[in-house]
Amino acid sequence: MKNMIIAILAAALLLGVGAGMSYAYLSAQDKAQNDFQASSVDIGIEEEFDPPTEIIPGMEIKKSPRIISSSKTECYVRAIVRFSDSSAAEKCDPLLINDGWEKREDGYYYWKGALKPGEATAALFDSIFVRQNVKEEIPPFQVLVYAEAVRCSDAGEEDSWKKMEDCV
Numbered sequence: 001m002k003n004m005i006i007a008i009l010a011a012a013l014l015l016g017v018g019a020g021m022s023y024a025y026l027s028a029q030d031k032a033q034n035d036f037q038a039s040s041v042d043i044g045i046e047e048e049f050d051p052p053t054e055i056i057p058g059m060e061i062k063k064s065p066r067i068i069s070s071s072k073t074e075c076y077v078r079a080i081v082r083f084s085d086s087s088a089a090e091k092c093d094p095l096l097i098n099d100g101w102e103k104r105e106d107g108y109y110y111w112k113g114a115l116k117p118g119e120a121t122a123a124l125f126d127s128i129f130v131r132q133n134v135k136e137e138i139p140p141f142q143v144l145v146y147a148e149a150v151r152c153s154d155a156g157e158e159d160s161w162k163k164m165e166d167c168v
Helices: 002-027 086-090 157-167
Strands: 043-049 060-069 075-083 101-103 109-111 127-129 143-151
Touching: 043 127, 043 143, 060 075, 060 143, 075 086, 075 157, 143 157
Parallel strands: none
Antiparallel strands: 043 060, 060 127, 075 109, 075 143, 101 109
């Protein structure tokens, strides 16, 4: 009988300790506050452009687009250029891309280095030249510039673009 009382007391003690530990584990609360602010990347395209009333062979059409950052953080910038009419593109010389820009295999022109807040890139190009030897009529066309930006990261430019493309 004495052994049975000891066994019951030992079981009660183990049960009490187990219940207390379980309660402590389940009711423990740690608070952590993670303060962070998401940064946005805001860019715009600004250009000097005076559209001609008539397009003729040998003509130089002044157009000089550049990318402006209104972000609060540094960013990497790229742009792509497309003619609204492919037959008009064939009647123009290839664009003369300015220093500071680099064309890559994906067809985009990348600004070399990071663009700081409030700054602008150099113009992507300065003019569109219509070929001198064009015999047929040149249809009205637009040269469209589309730009993208991604926040600079410690991993570098290539990795920043890759991460953005993986999210899309």
